Amino acid sequence: MRICASSTAPSRVPVAKAHQPPSLHSGIPATGDCKNVDLSVPVHAHNCRFPVKNFVRAACACARGSRPEGVGGGARDLLLLCDCSLPRIHGRFDLCKSSCSRRDPGMRVACPAKQIFQKVTHVIFDLDGLLLDTESIYKKVFSDIAQRHGKVYTAETRGKVIGTTEDVGARIAVEEMQLPMSPEDFLKEYKAAADKSLHTVGLMPGAERLVRHFHTKQIPIAVATSSGQDTYDIKVEHHKSLFSLFSHVVTGGTDPEVKSGKPSPDIFLVCARRFKDSPKPEQCLVLEDAPNGVQAAVKAGMQVVMVPDKQIEEKATKLATLKLNSLEEFRPEMFGLPPLE
Incomplete structure (x- = not known):
């Protein structure tokens, strides 16, 4: 069809x-x-x-x-x-x-002004690269570490790293680029460099409007991020009022209930269960930017709108229910949600 x-x-x-x-x-x-x-x-x-x-x-x-x-x-x-x-x-x-x-x-x-896809009642947001403009920071830090060892942080390697927990991302980076260091040492360098910039990270286009819209319309919303709790706290330090609108936040890097990170579905299933009414997976819509996150949402049995990084290969976006260039393009009514005003 x-x-x-x-x-x-x-x-x-x-x-x-x-x-x-x-x-x-x-x-x-x-x-x-x-x-x-x-x-x-x-x-x-x-x-x-x-x-x-x-x-x-x-x-x-x-x-x-x-x-x-x-x-x-x-x-x-x-x-x-x-x-x-x-x-x-x-x-x-x-x-x-x-x-x-x-x-x-x-x-x-x-008519696309009406519901086209399966109706949902709850929305789960990814954090990095979807709500917060952090991916440019991560890209620079990874590239700088690689360059110091005569290596290149390619788009292919980056595609494998995006959406993973910090320890898994460090392991992938070390293995893919064959860096002469352990994943633990890579992670120490990464955190030391990244944390300096994450304090002042900005919001992605359309993010604040969409979050406030759903909150105003009483649509249950949550965040499911691969970040650990400590890193999450640093990132949202200057956006506390906005992130207070979410029902809850699941930080997959440190949450004991999230046994495996993306592309495993664990984080989204845990996030769905923590809504007060514990909706079924098919009642949840995931908003993601990373291929690993899209795979996780699909495995969880959820529809997923993808806003991929421009360097992500086209083949890595095929599983998405809908692919957009920005959250500013998202039309909630296509999933049976209240339209933006």
């Missing part, structure tokens, strides 16, 4: 099968006509805002049953998402719906 998603014009989102969720795509060009519409070009959600005039071309493309290379089947393989929440789109939405329905009754047409 494929989705053509849109904010003012359609794009494609692979619909999630069991534990195989989608990332956003768009193939509606700014110029050209129906015969030349290319629905195989992948882009991210924030690029899916094309001029309204292209909407009819998209409708025509979907009515023709166009699809990316390698996607077979009839028109029922496509779900067209039209932003009918905008008044000027209403007529085009009806046009698209009727065009697609005439071609194949199996074609579904929906």
Whole structure:
């Protein structure tokens, strides 16, 4: 099943099968006509805002049953998402719906202003790189240590480190870069350098607005971080009022109930149990930036929205239910949550 998603014009989102969720795509060009519409070009959600005039071309493309290379089947393989929440789109939405329905009754047409994914009731946030802009600090510290030993902290190694507990991350770094030191010594150097900068770490774009929105709307929210309690306290020192809005925080690096760190599902299952009403995993939505965190959420049976670092390889994002470039792009209503105001 494929989705053509849109904010003012359609794009494609692979619909999630069991534990195989989608990332956003768009193939509606700014110029050209129906015969030349290319629905195989992948882009991210924030690029899916094309001029309204292209909407009819998209409708025509979907009515023709166009699809990316390698996607077979009839028109029922496509779900067209039209932003009918905008008044000027209403007529085009009806046009698209009727065009697609005439071609194949199996074609579904929906509006992204409404619920698309499975409804959730609780939200679990990762910390580093998702709420706090810490990953740039970690990257510099790891790179500096590597450089002192004539090594390079590559994007591939970084992808394996992100989202892990500090001791596991140190072990991975030492092994991957073949550093002439023990993981324990690496961790000492890392903490000495990183702690100086973490005191003043800032928030990621869209983080504060989203957290305060959920709190205002009485949506239960929590944090599940691989950090230890001591490191967590340093990071949130200047953001205590914001982090006081969370129901609870699970610090996987020091929490005795978290037996294994990400990509094990332990931390998210523990976090879900600690909500007052102990929701089922499928009732929880995880917001993550790291491949290890995404894997952990999927293993826990939860949907996960990923906001990956720009250096994360595309293949490492495939498990995410939805992939965005920033929390500013997140639309809670797609998961049955109150929309941002």
